[in-house]
Amino acid sequence: MKIKVGVIFGGETVEHEVSIISALQAIESMNREKYDIIPIYIAKDRTWYTGHMLLDIEVYKDFKDLKKYATPCTLLSRNGKFYLEKTKGLFRKTITDLDIAFPIVHGNNVEDGTLHGYLRTVGIPFVGSGVLGSALGQDKVVMKQVFASMNLPIVDYVWFYDSEYNETPEEILKSIRKMGLPVIVKPATLGSSVGISYVKSEIELGAAIEEAMQYDQKIIVEKAVSNLVEVNCSVLGNYAHQDTSEIEEILSTDEFLTYQDKYIGGSKGKASKGMASASRLIPARIDQNTEKEVRDLACAVFRALNLSGVCRIDFLIDKETKKVYVNEPNTIPGSLSFYLWEPAGKKYEELLDDLLTLAIKDYKDKSRKIYSFDTNILSGYVMGSKGLKSTKGVKGKIR
Numbered sequence: 001m002k003i004k005v006g007v008i009f010g011g012e013t014v015e016h017e018v019s020i021i022s023a024l025q026a027i028e029s030m031n032r033e034k035y036d037i038i039p040i041y042i043a044k045d046r047t048w049y050t051g052h053m054l055l056d057i058e059v060y061k062d063f064k065d066l067k068k069y070a071t072p073c074t075l076l077s078r079n080g081k082f083y084l085e086k087t088k089g090l091f092r093k094t095i096t097d098l099d100i101a102f103p104i105v106h107g108n109n110v111e112d113g114t115l116h117g118y119l120r121t122v123g124i125p126f127v128g129s130g131v132l133g134s135a136l137g138q139d140k141v142v143m144k145q146v147f148a149s150m151n152l153p154i155v156d157y158v159w160f161y162d163s164e165y166n167e168t169p170e171e172i173l174k175s176i177r178k179m180g181l182p183v184i185v186k187p188a189t190l191g192s193s194v195g196i197s198y199v200k201s202e203i204e205l206g207a208a209i210e211e212a213m214q215y216d217q218k219i220i221v222e223k224a225v226s227n228l229v230e231v232n233c234s235v236l237g238n239y240a241h242q243d244t245s246e247i248e249e250i251l252s253t254d255e256f257l258t259y260q261d262k263y264i265g266g267s268k269g270k271a272s273k274g275m276a277s278a279s280r281l282i283p284a285r286i287d288q289n290t291e292k293e294v295r296d297l298a299c300a301v302f303r304a305l306n307l308s309g310v311c312r313i314d315f316l317i318d319k320e321t322k323k324v325y326v327n328e329p330n331t332i333p334g335s336l337s338f339y340l341w342e343p344a345g346k347k348y349e350e351l352l353d354d355l356l357t358l359a360i361k362d363y364k365d366k367s368r369k370i371y372s373f374d375t376n377i378l379s380g381y382v383m384g385s386k387g388l389k390s391t392k393g394v395k396g397k398i399r
Helices: 014-027 059-071 114-122 133-138 140-149 160-169 169-179 200-213 261-266 286-306 336-344 348-369
Strands: 003-010 035-042 048-050 072-080 079-086 093-099 101-103 157-161 184-188 195-198 218-223 228-237 242-250 310-316 323-330
Touching: 003 014, 003 093, 014 035, 014 059, 014 336, 035 242, 072 093, 072 114, 072 157, 101 114, 114 133, 133 140, 133 323, 140 218, 140 286, 140 310, 140 323, 157 160, 157 169, 160 169, 160 200, 160 218, 160 228, 169 200, 169 218, 184 200, 195 200, 200 218, 228 286, 228 336, 242 286, 242 336, 286 310, 286 323, 310 336, 310 348
Parallel strands: 003 035, 003 101
Antiparallel strands: 035 048, 048 072, 072 079, 079 093, 157 218, 184 195, 184 218, 228 242, 228 310, 310 323
């Protein structure tokens, strides 16, 4: 019997389209002899849809007109099993049952633990990191605070909220000047290089901060690395065991890998292949000692943030000093970083199989832990004027 996999993608996020590309890539590579694949699309208005039409990328070019052909749905648990149910009409109707969920989402409102919390509440097994790891991996400020506590190498940075900048801009600009230019200005909880600016002069700084504040309430400004080489390493596993992929060296037309580089540049009318289409060298042009340091740091980051599944850890290297800095993790990386595993001998189909197997094993392991007690400490208590401390003479009263 095939395993029924609900692949979830989309969502209210600026990385909505990137998620569609990553999800359809994965679905195309899944072993249809082992898995029955059910696409679950979260539209930008947060409505969930399912239907085989969602497997065609052309649908999303004009989804407003075509959504009437898809089926609005919701995910629920009943009697220990998991179902997609139709949400419109007088009567609820089961569309299909599911065995496991496979979130392939990017960005805030989905990848940041929001979707994972919902899946955990429903109780369905799912691929990837849990709520905590997903949330830590999305917030560039909190993750750096965790890295610092673990003595992992990070660049100098300043962070602030948009309200603080609106009230005391000069105080914040003073902190940035003290750190020194050039700097990278980023929204703290976005990915795919959205809203990021490389700032070389103070004249550009205010506009860069305003740009980032269009996307996020929290802003981070990082000291730029001189003589930069940007490399990425993917990690597959869980808290107990991690494997590392081949290491890539990013070739960007800018000071950092832009959204244009990742998802648009160079396509010239051809369909985007997501992160798989970005310019890169595999393996990276780094020496053996640096390679070992990157791999060791990748596993350390993976464990520090309690990640699971497949993640891509991004690094910044000063090629003159050979100093390696942890940049950030991508808890659900673009294209699931399959292009880093294929050079290491693991085909995309095998990577996807490993992810599903790992998720099922983790679900079984978690099921052996104690999460609740059969006893009910509320039995025999009646809420009264003295709360739960007294049950005499105050039956049924609520204050």
